[in-house]
Structure formats: C-alpha cells, structure tokens
Amino acid sequence: MKSIDGISFKSLSSDLPAGLVVFLVALPLCLGISLASGAPLVAGVIAGIVGGIVVSLLSGSSLSVSGPAAGLTVIVLNGITKLGSFEAFQLAVVIAGLLQLTLGFLKAGIIGHYFPSSVIKGMLAAIGLTLILKQIPHFLGVDKDFFGEMEFLQFDGRNTFTEMTYAMQHVEKGALIVGIISLLIIILWDNPKLKKYAFFKFVPSALIAVLVALGLNYFFRISTPVLTIGTEHLVQLPAMDSWEKMVNQLSQPDWSAFKNVDVYILALTIAIIASLETLLSVEAVDRMDPLKRVTPTNRELKAQGIGNFISGLLGGLPMTAVIVRSSANINSGAKTKLSAFTHGILLTISVLFLSPFLNLIPLSALAAVLLVVGYKLTKPALYVNQFKLGWEQFIPFIVTIVAILFTDLLIGISIGLAVGVFFILKANYKTPYFFHKEQHHEGEVIRLQLSENVSFLNKASILLTLHHLPDNSEIIVDGSKSTFIDYDVLDAIQNFKINAHERNIRLHLKNIPEVISTNAH
Structure with a gap:
C-alpha cells in the first residue's frame, strides 16, 4: 500500500470507521452552528465539506478536523447583521481567507507554541466538560437551542446550568430511553475485551448506536406513540436531492461590498480569531496524537486560508480546526488525514442523497456519542496528574477550565494564559543565575553565575538579589557561560555598580559587556 502526503492506505480499517463517526458528529454541529449564526442552514454544511475535503488534503495535520466553529458564532451573527446581508458577509470570509494565507507565508504559526501546556490541557478538559453539560439537555430530549452550542449564556436567556435544570424537569421519555441505550451500546462496544474481535474493532460504536436509535424511534411510532421523539429533536438537514438543487442553494459574495470598510474590519477579526483557534486546536490535537506527530503550523494557516x-x-x-470533531476522530482510532477527508465526502453524499434518512436520527443518540467524547477529554485521571505536577501547573489548568465554562473559549483561554504567564514570570524570577559563596582570606566573596540566556524577565530577580547582598562584601557577577544577556539586565547591573561604593561593595564584572546606561550620573 502506498502513502501519499500523510495518508497511509494501510490504515483504511481505522480511518474509514473514524471518518464515519466524525461525520455523524459533524453533521448536526454544522447545522446547529448555521442556525445560531443567522446564516442559511446549508452554509455550515458547505464549510464542513470544504474543511473535510480541501483543508484535510492541504493541511500537514494527520488527525485534526476542520469545519465551522462554535467559537465564531457570535462574530458571524453580528457580522451578518452589521453588513446587512449574508452575501456581503461572504466577501469578508473570502478576504479573511486571504489574510490567513498571508499569515502562513509570514510564518505566524509559531504563535501557538507560546501557550503553556497547562492552559492547553485546561482547554481540552473544559471542552470535555462543556460537551457533557451541553449535551445533557439533548440527551433528555428537552433542549430547544441549537445542537452545536458552546456558549455559557444562551439565546433564550438561560445559561448552561439553568438549561440543565429546566431539562431535568421536562424530560421527554422516548429521547431519554434512546439516549441511555445509545450510551450503553457505545460504552459496551468500546470494551477492550470486545475489541479483540475484528467485527467490533472495524464497525464504529457510534454507527451501531445511531442505527439502534433509528429502530427504537420507529418502534415507538408504531407501538407506543407517546414515546415518539418529536421532529425538533431529530437531525434537520435541508432537502437537496440533486446536484442542481445544491448548486441553487449556493450564493455568491456581494463584490460591490468591497467599498465597505466594515467588511475589512470583520475580515481581519475573523482571520485573527480563526487562526488563533486553529493553532490552539492543532496544538491540542498533537498532544492527543498517540504517535506524537507535530503539525507544521505555518502550513496549517495556509490550508485554513485557502479553505x-x-x-x-x-x-x-x-x-x-475544531477540537470536538478532532477529538472524536482520535477517540475513534483514526491514524491519518484520510479519516477527515472521508468525513468531508460523507457530508457531500449526505446532502445530495441521504437527507430523508438522516433526518430520522434522534439528537439524543448523537448526544450520547458526544458525552463519551467529552468524558475522554476530561477524565478524573487528568486532574490528578495535573495536581501532582504542582501548583504552577494545576492553578492555570483549573483557572482555564472555570473561565471557559463561564465565558467562552477565547476569553477563557486568555484568562488561563494570563495566569500561566504569571507562573512563568515567577519561575524566570527564580532561575536567572547560580548563586555561590566562596570563603576567601580577605573576606567573603559572593559569586553570581548568570545562566545561558538572561532575558528582561530576569531583571527583577537579579536586582532584588543584588540589593539584598551584605554590605562590605566582594561580589563577582560572571557572564562567561551566557550566550545572551538582555540590554535591560546589563543596564541594571551597570547602574548597581555605579552606586555600589555607597555600601562599600566591591563589584567585579566578568565577561559582562559594557553598556551606556541611560540612568548613569
């Protein structure tokens, strides 16, 4: 079997079933995000198809899946409203793509590497918890909000927790029965003992759960109508049973909106936020990849831009690049980008030929799939391991989780990043040098051996140490092992040297470059 740009056809038995699972998860998410964004329903499916077919082939990531993102929902909704038409909004998306392509050529993908691992792990755990909390109402057959919702505050004025409380009080029995049975099937199907058999290994548990859910709802309809799941709690795919009907659903950008400054502002906003979400997602996916492959981030920005x-x-x-679908992909055993490509092909086939069949799938069955994905992202063992790493890792991890749960993905990550940077600064504050005391016949000699790289972040720590040294001492500041010493640090040392005589401190600088101090007097 040949391998083509990250696609190994030896892994067909893993990638095809995984692609099917991702498709089952992605379809209602694409529709739900379209609904919440105030865009035509087909717009989300188109983005999912392009993400699955085009971006997967251009991307260097083996396991990430691209498509419409819940994190952009509010931006899309406000953008369509401000520009006055979806066609004008399309133009902003086109320009945003070109901006992302430019960022890729400018090698801006390195930004993703500056996020602490504790924040990335917190993001994954928070998404897992959010999935669980958001899918419980669908699991109970009550929630009337869109399926792909991730925001804490909802469009009907409720929030995540009040929505769950409301759902608990208005359970739809048929949906709950379907959800429970679907969940049990997935859990049992994925039991390692059953995976020893080829049938259980090749056939995805989500597919069996969906087929059983279809059968159960049909059984309810003919035998116990009171348990029949209502249409509002089934997949709702627009009918496009021919290529011509699908083409008629496509709209063209409003090229006359080129003169509108708001189009460019919106395009820049989409490009920045979409790029940041993508970089964070591929960083998280690489951490979950069993083979620990590394995604070329600049190539990813180019792929997303073209998409x-x-x-x-x-x-x-x-x-x-979206973490929910990517997580489902990894948890389903995907090995290469063929799984993401397969999900794009299945989305295309579904809108052309399968909408009558797919519209019978209960959302509670799909909610069961996402509940399992959510649990795998936020397993208790993850919290235990982070706690064992110490407060410097655990606090940013927990803060990121709480912040995402009560705000949204980007705000939560920003808060977690701020806390993470605090601990990074604290660590830098402690380790810019090695501190030695040597006994000398003329008195105490204190040696400060600077580290290999001394940045401006180390300035405060070095100054504090110098100021707390005893009077009437001899001090050696040694930079012989340093390959880089920031100007701010050099300037601070020179200023200290100027005033050292006031404390009868004899300061010797070894391999420390001379600088012109702006504070010299």
Missing part, C-alpha cells in the same frame, strides 16, 4: 477563501466563494461559514 476559508473557497468556503466564502461558495456560500459557506468561516472555519477553523
């Missing part, structure tokens, strides 16, 4: 350019031209929503 958004095409999506905007065809009438689709903006897209990013």
